Amino acid sequence: LTVSKHPTMNSKTDCTVIVCSCDKYADLLGPFLTLFRKFWPDCPFELVLITESEPALAGPERFDRTICCGSGMNWASRLVRALEQVTTPYVLMLCDDYYLNQKVDTTQILKRLDEMKRFKASNLRMIPNPKPTAANTVGRKGNLFEYRKNTAYCISTLAGFWERAFLRRLAEPVASIWEFERYGSFSVADDPRPLLVTPTKEFPFLDAVHKGHWEKFGIACLKANGIAYDFSKRGLPPLSIRLKEFLKGVVFRIVPTTWLVRVQNRLSLGAKEQKA
Numbered sequence: 184l185t186v187s188k189h190p191t192m193n194s195k196t197d198c199t200v201i202v203c204s205c206d207k208y209a210d211l212l213g214p215f216l217t218l219f220r221k222f223w224p225d226c227p228f229e230l231v232l233i234t235e236s237e238p239a240l241a242g243p244e245r246f247d248r249t250i251c252c253g254s255g256m257n258w259a260s261r262l263v264r265a266l267e268q269v270t271t272p273y274v275l276m277l278c279d280d281y282y283l284n285q286k287v288d289t290t291q292i293l294k295r296l297d298e299m300k301r302f303k304a305s306n307l308r309m310i311p312n313p314k315p316t317a318a319n320t321v322g323r324k325g326n327l328f329e330y331r332k333n334t335a336y337c338i339s340t341l342a343g344f345w346e347r348a349f350l351r352r353l354a355e356p357v358a359s360i361w362e363f364e365r366y367g368s369f370s371v372a373d374d375p376r377p378l379l380v381t382p383t384k385e386f387p388f389l390d391a392v393h394k395g396h397w398e399k400f401g402i403a404c405l406k407a408n409g410i411a412y413d414f415s416k417r418g419l420p421p422l423s424i425r426l427k428e429f430l431k432g433v434v435f436r437i438v439p440t441t442w443l444v445r446v447q448n449r450l451s452l453g454a455k456e457q458k459a
Contacts, residue, residue, distance in 0.1 A: 204278075273344055
């Protein structure tokens with residue numbers, strides 16, 4: 184394990200921003216940094232990249248610290264290893280394709296971190312997806328909804344705060360993001376701490392890449408912000424993937440999501456593309 188430090192930003196003792204990536208997705212990191220520094224220039228937390236090896240970044244932007252875990256480890260193992268190198272009690276976890284597209288309201292973000300601590304939550308998601316409903320929530324804490332445990336995607340890698348030790352325990356028995364979300368959602372019933380979610384999207388990002396291919400709005404974000412990118416590295420999804428995703432969406436609209444995910448978990452069906 185090697186750690187390189189770029190002392191370009193201040194950090195606080197409460198929280199660290201961690202960005203999960205790998206060598207296969209290193210081409211996404213330059214645009215990620217450009218947009219992060221543009222739309223969150225006053226980020227009060229240390230920005231830490233978790234990956235396999237030090238990325239070659241052409242522009243002036245850098246992560247404050249890079250935790251290089253070496254090859255041969257899966258997504259969850261890298262996360263566990265990296266969380267051993269982070270000392271703050273909370274982390275804000277992002278993926279390498281979560282591209283900011285509007286200015287971040289730092290005051291509101293700090294308010295949510297304060298509520299995370301005040302309500303003793305294990306997770307506070309800053310995008311209401313899945314949409315909070317009577318079926319998947321158990322009420323409110325302040326103006327935050329509380330997800331019901333053992334419902335589909337009550338655990339998700341969508342942008343949010345995590346209690347670091349809780350996140351580490353969730354990641355230890357799994358390998359991929361898919362397993363973390365799908366199995367993790369049904370492994371937290373015995374934890375008394377709430378899983379909270381904001382009523383509206385408060386972390387303004389686009390999930391720019393899906394199954395290794397650009398989303399159209401991801402490409403539009405690059406162009407709108409004048410970011411050059413070599414699309415020979417990855418492009419839009421082929422027709423076969425678009426058709427599969429359309430049919431999957433139809434099924435999820437017809438079948439209750441929690442029931443469907445339970446079946447998928449039991450039969451190990453529907454796995455997402457797993458990052459190296």
